Amino acid sequence: MSVFKDLSSLDLSALLVSRVCHDIISPVGAITNGLEVLDEEGNEDMADFAMDLIRKSARHASAKLQFARLAFGAAGSAGASIDTGDAQEVAVGYMSTEKANLEWNVPRLLLPKNQVKLILNLLLLTKQCVPRGGTITISMDGDESAPNFVLKAEGTNARIPQDVSEILSGQEPERIDAHTVQPIYAVLLAAEAGVNVELLKDGDAVICKANTQVAESV
DSSP states (O other), X not given: OGGGTTOOHHHHHHHHHHHHHHHHHHHHHHHHHHHHHHHSTTOGGGHHHHHHHHHHHHHHHHHHHHHHHHHTSOOSSTTOEEEHHHHHHHHHHHHTTSSXXXXXXXXXXXXXXXXXXHHHHHHHHHHHTOTTOEEEEEEEEXXXXXXXXXXXXXXXXXXXXXXXXXXXXXXXXXXXXXXXXXXHHHHHHHHHHTEEEEEEEETTEEEEEEEEOOOOOO
């Protein structure tokens, strides 16, 4: 994590805001376009299309904002726990707007918030591994005291983006911007949550392993 020592908390927060804004610009812009169509006189034939566009885009924007609130936001006080059922709800909503399908096989329980935030951020990373779509499966073994997660992304031409691989291995990227800040944030979350993260290619799939470090008894 020391390679990110020059990234201040102010820069990190600014980059994460840019990352979130990038996600919601498209649906919010579509809502604006739909409203402009409704405002045009003599365009009654397009009214139904415009309303459908507004409804769909509003759902997409809401889903992305709810996901960002849990994945990047404070999500309660320091040391708080998050219900994995809530994480599932925002993850399913977010992925409903994406090319890849999501299969969530995690039991409902309370986990430390940084562990849950990490899983949501790793979902974003594994989604990048199947840019043409496919299926992402999230599963868990162990119990709430030491959970281990596996995220498996399967799809056409599944691959690990070079910058993601380098950052997860602890290398500093050539540029720290709104694109690379997401894997950087995942690395910081993993360190804070005491989780080892490994991303590897396995045949036609990409697998992300997130194993909780268990403190040795004295």
